[in-house]
Amino acid sequence: MTEVSVAKEDVAATAELVVLKSVNKHFGALHVLQDIDLTIARGEVVVVIGPSGSGKSTLCRTINRLETIDSGSISIDGRPLPHEGKELARLRADVGMVFQSFNLFAHKTVLENVTLGQIKVRKADKKAAEEKARALLDRVGVGSQADKYPAQLSGGQQQRVAIARALAMDPKVMLFDEPTSALDPEMINEVLEVMQQLARDGMTMIVVTHEMGFARSAANRVVFMADGRIVEQAAPDQFFSAPRSDRAKDFLSKILHH
Amino acid sequence: MFDFLEDYDLLGAFWTTVQLALLSAVGSLIWGTLLAGMRVGPVPLMRGFGTAYVNIVRNIPLTVIILFTSLGLYQTLNVSLGADDVETVNFRLAVLGLIAYTSAFVCEALRSGINTVPVGQAEAARAIGLSFGQVLRLVVLPQAFRASVGPLTNVLIALTKNTTVAAAIGVAEAATLMKEMIENEAQLLLISAVIALGFVILTLPTGLILGWVGKKVAVKR
Numbered sequence: 001m002t003e004v005s006v007a008k009e010d011v012a013a014t015a016e017l018v019v020l021k022s023v024n025k026h027f028g029a030l031h032v033l034q035d036i037d038l039t040i041a042r043g044e045v046v047v048v049i050g051p052s053g054s055g056k057s058t059l060c061r062t063i064n065r066l067e068t069i070d071s072g073s074i075s076i077d078g079r080p081l082p083h084e085g086k087e088l089a090r091l092r093a094d095v096g097m098v099f100q101s102f103n104l105f106a107h108k109t110v111l112e113n114v115t116l117g118q119i120k121v122r123k124a125d126k127k128a129a130e131e132k133a134r135a136l137l138d139r140v141g142v143g144s145q146a147d148k149y150p151a152q153l154s155g156g157q158q159q160r161v162a163i164a165r166a167l168a169m170d171p172k173v174m175l176f177d178e179p180t181s182a183l184d185p186e187m188i189n190e191v192l193e194v195m196q197q198l199a200r201d202g203m204t205m206i207v208v209t210h211e212m213g214f215a216r217s218a219a220n221r222v223v224f225m226a227d228g229r230i231v232e233q234a235a236p237d238q239f240f241s242a243p244r245s246d247r248a249k250d251f252l253s254k255i256l257h258h
Numbered sequence: 259m260f261d262f263l264e265d266y267d268l269l270g271a272f273w274t275t276v277q278l279a280l281l282s283a284v285g286s287l288i289w290g291t292l293l294a295g296m297r298v299g300p301v302p303l304m305r306g307f308g309t310a311y312v313n314i315v316r317n318i319p320l321t322v323i324i325l326f327t328s329l330g331l332y333q334t335l336n337v338s339l340g341a342d343d344v345e346t347v348n349f350r351l352a353v354l355g356l357i358a359y360t361s362a363f364v365c366e367a368l369r370s371g372i373n374t375v376p377v378g379q380a381e382a383a384r385a386i387g388l389s390f391g392q393v394l395r396l397v398v399l400p401q402a403f404r405a406s407v408g409p410l411t412n413v414l415i416a417l418t419k420n421t422t423v424a425a426a427i428g429v430a431e432a433a434t435l436m437k438e439m440i441e442n443e444a445q446l447l448l449i450s451a452v453i454a455l456g457f458v459i460l461t462l463p464t465g466l467i468l469g470w471v472g473k474k475v476a477v478k479r
Contacts (some may be wrong), residue, residue, distance in 0.1 A: 066381055084300065086389065093387025103382035106477045107401050117386035120396065151478035162382075169386055 016078075017042045017173055017204050018063060023072035025058060032058045033069070034228040040173070045205045047215040047236070050225035051251060056208040057100075059225070060177045063206065064095040077172055093121045096166030096174040100181050102158040104150035104165070110137065111146040114165045122169065129168075136164040140194045156187030160194055167198075174198065176207040212255065216240060224248045262443050263452070271435035272456050278349070278421040278431060279460075282356035283414055289357055290364025294402075295394055297365065298372055308365070316362040320423045323359050327351040328427040345430070352424035356417065363413045371406030372398060376479075407472030414468070415461045432456055 018040040025033040032055045040046050048056045061067040063074060065081055065088060074081045076095065082088045104113050114133035118124040124132070137143045140160040142153070150158055159179055166174060176195065180188045192214050199205055199218040209215065215222050215236055222239040224232040224247075232245045243249050296308035315323070328351055331337040339350040375398050383397040403410075422433035436453045440446060 064385060066385065089384075089387045089389050091387075092385055095385075097382075097385040099378060099382060099385075101376075101378050103376075103378035105379060105382070105397055106479055107397075107404065116396065117388070120392055121387040149478065165382075165386065 015041050017044075017076065018206070019073075019075050020059075020063075021073045023059075023062065023069050023074060025055075025062065025067065025069045032228050033062070036072070036230060038223065038230065040204065040206060043202050043204055044220045045199045045203075045207070045218055046221050046223055047219040048206065048208045048223045048225060049210065049212070049215060049251075050231075054225040055228040056225050057177050060175050060206060060208045063173075063175055064092050064097055066097075089121070093117065093169050094172045096169060096171030098159070098162050098166055098174065098176045098179045100178040102150070102155070102162045102182070104158055104161055106150055109147055109149055110142065110153070110161050113150070113161060114168050117165065117169050133164070133168060136167050137161065139167075140164045141190070154187060155183045156190045159183065159187075159191045163191075163194055163198075173204040173206065176205065176209065178208050178210070180209065180211055210255075212240070224251070226251070259448070260452075262439070262445060266435060266439060268435065268452070268456070271430060271432045272460070274349070274429065274431040275418070275421050275456075276460065278352060278356065278424055278429070279414075279418045281353045282360060282417055282421070285353065285357035286360035286364050286413075286417070287410075290361035291368060291399070293361060293365035294368040294372065295399075297369055298394070298398075300390060312362045312365055315359060316366075318359075320355070320359050320420055321426055324352060324355040324423050324426050327355040344428075348424075348427050348429050352421075352427060352429045356420060356424070360413060360417045360420070363416070364410065367406050367409035367413055368399075368402055370409060371402035371404075374405040375401045401477050404472075404475045404477050407468055407475065411465055411468040411472070415465060418461050418464070419457060 016039050018038075020036050020038040023033050023036040024031070036055075036059060038046075038059075048059065050056050058067055062069050063076070065074075076091060079091070082091060104110075105116065108116065111130060111133055114136060115126070115129040118129040118132065119126060134143060134146060137146055140163055142157050142160050142164070145153055145157060145161070150161070153161065163179075179195070180191050183191065188211070192211060195205070195207070195214065196218050207214070207219070219236045221233055222236050223230055224239065224243075224245070226247045232239065232243065232248050234244070239248070240252065243252055293308050293311060296304040297312070299305060299308075328348065331354075332347060332351055338347050339354065341347045341350055379397055379401065380393050383393040388396065421431055424431055425433040425437065428434065432453055436449060439449045443449065
């Protein structure tokens with residue numbers, strides 16, 4: 001259903017990490033993704049912006065197959081996205097994901113949240129996993145909260161734990177699905193700073209966000225989506241100062257002057 | 259007034275009731291969890307089986323199921339569950355029947371618990387590379403169980419009282435004793451009251467303790 005001559009792509013697998021080719025998806029009558037072609041290079045930070053309902057989140061979720069696609073192909077590191085099963089689970093372990101609503105495991109402590117995948121998927125031993133988890137929690141600035149439960153943390157802290165949980169799997173690429181949209185304004189920056197640090201460290205990132213400041217400062221490329229299509233993509237400077245499409249001009253004029 | 263009770267093994271009969279209830283509770287918790295796993299799983303055949311099982315079994319009167327274990331399984335098909343004497347055979351058949359019946363309700367109680375777990379929990383678990391089984395075992399079911407303590411308590415109390423149906427195949431539990439006493443003594447109200455009290459003594463603390471446990475283990479969101 002989804003495979004369209006993927007075998008030929010092996011050659012270019014070095015620089016291109018995530019490749020989407022003519023991806024289509026419908027939700028019933030709604031055509032949420034229309035012929036999406038997108039290539040993300042290793043180490044690149046791509047920010048996806050656009051109005052609500054434009055398909056940005058769906059696009060992000062198709063990359064680790066939390067959403068299936070109707071046609072087209074997606075490959076990661078030269079390998080096409082497998083169907084359900086062990087293969088897919090293995091691939092997902094290599095793709096970190098950060099959700100809008102954090103989704104920390106509510107019945108596990110912060111530390112257990114970060115060690116679970118290492119122990120159960122990577123088969124790391126408990127000691128090593130905890131050591132790594134504590135180091136990651138320190139890195140995102142919530143080391144002192146390790147033994148608390150998610151509900152005891154602020155939104156910003158929870159989201160940083162969620163980033164640590166994803167990083168614990170040593171992902172090849174990180175997906176951020178509106179990571180700051182559910183946060184109080186005062187907590188947005190602490191999360192963005194962690195993401196900016198990640199970007200500087202060379203992590204490949206696909207970030208769906210409404211934070212234009214982050215797009216300007218951290219992105220290598222801005223992808224603008226509207227009505228299920230990629231309307232425009234450009235370097236952030238170019239996109240924000242001189243958008244080419246009318247749709248992007250309209251969008252920017254509505255969000256930038258308040 | 260209570261003199262006649264000395265001629266009967268009241269404690270022994272209630273001990274059998276407790277054994278029936280506990281063994282069936284453990285069995286139906288296991289089988290009910292498996293059924294719930296099937297009903298939320300990705301395999302259509304298993305989903306179909308789980309749905310069919312629950313809808314058939316929970317709509318058959320327990321008496322019919324218990325009688326079937328004796329008349330159908332034992333007397334017709336010679337299934338004796340590894341026991342030699344009739345008493346043990348009947349006891350085991352009763353446990354089997356109670357498990358078969360109660361697990362349908364356990365499954366549904368658990369499934370309602372699963373529905374309280376936000377979808378994001380399972381998505382996050384899948385996103386770090388856990389398999390379907392792991393997602394269920396490590397993330398969804400632990401939270402579902404905590405949310406199901408209340409409904410499961412109801413099922414356990416119902417099960418405890420349902421053990422009286424085992425009297426239909428001659429298991430020497432509380433209801434069997436009650437029938438025997440009513441036949442021999444002229445103390446109808448008193449006998450009923452004693453048996454009723456016995457059940458209340460069993461189930462009331464169950465409800466109170468599990469109510470407390472349910473609050474204690476509830477997942478905070």
